[in-house]
Every structure is written in structure tokens, then in C-alpha cells.
Amino acid sequence: MRLILLTLGVIVLLTGSPLRADTTEPFATVQNFFAAIARFDYHGMRAQVTEDFQLLEVGELWNIDTLVTQIEEYEGKLARRNYFSLIDSGQDENLAWVSYWNMARYKTAEQEANRAWIESAVLVRTDSGWKIRLLHSTAIPRDKAPEGVQFTEYVQ
DSSP: OOOHHHHHHHHHHHHHHHHHHHHHHHHHHHHHHHHHHHTTTTHHHOOOOOEEEEEETTEEOOOHHHHHHHTTTTTTTOEEEEEEEEEEEEEEEEEEEEEEEEEEEEESSSSSEEEEEEEEEEEEEEEEEEEEEEEEEEEEEEGGOOOSSSOOOEEE
């Protein structure tokens, strides 16, 4: 009986751990994408997305070029720090999805502010790793920030 329990424990340990570790890779891609945004690293942003990337933002359909154009005007004027709280994630062999809370702390010469979003992303596995194919972002009104959510800062 002891041998059976030990064998089952080893099987769970060996098969369970890699699966859990692998499901964090797609979310790391999302975090790296936002870290590149915070650094105004346009090449780094593009490296995290597919060529046909779509962003559903403020009721509009954007691509990576639209996003870069929107961000460029703030370069040198704004500092951004990223905070995340993973809600859920899943993946198949070459497709993954994540849902998460996203919070940014912005600082300019004049002021500091926090913004929060609830977001979801669909990622595909490529030869060079996970890439974001679709990102859906819903801004949370400033007076409706999520309560009880534990955010963790992400710095790459």
C-alpha cells in the first residue's frame, strides 16, 4: 500500500508540475508585452504579438501599429508601472487564453494616477514561443477599481 501511494505521488509530481509551469508561459508573454509598453520598446511590443494581432480597445479595433502610434506621443513624458492579478488561464497544444486584472500607475511631471482594466488574451504557440493574437481590454471607471484584488508588480 505504501509503495502504491508513493508511486501515485511521484506520478502526480512528475506530470502535474510541468503542466502548471507551462500554463504560466502565455501569461508571461502578456506581462512582457506590457513591460515593453512601459519602456516604450516598440520592437519588444511587436516581438510579443502575431503579425495579425488585434486589440479591442475603447470600443475600437486596433492593430499593433495603431497601438504604437497611440503610445509614441507619451514617450519621454510619462512613466508607467504595471501590476497584474491573474484570474484564469488555459491552454491546448498551440492555443492559450488568459484573463486577468491589469493596473497601471502613471506618473508625469504634474501628476500620478492609477488606471485599471479587466482583460483577456488569446495566444498562439509559434516557433519562437507564445505570441498574443487577440487582446480584449475593458477599462474600469476610476471610481470602480476592483476591491480585494491582489496586484503584483511586474518588471522585466
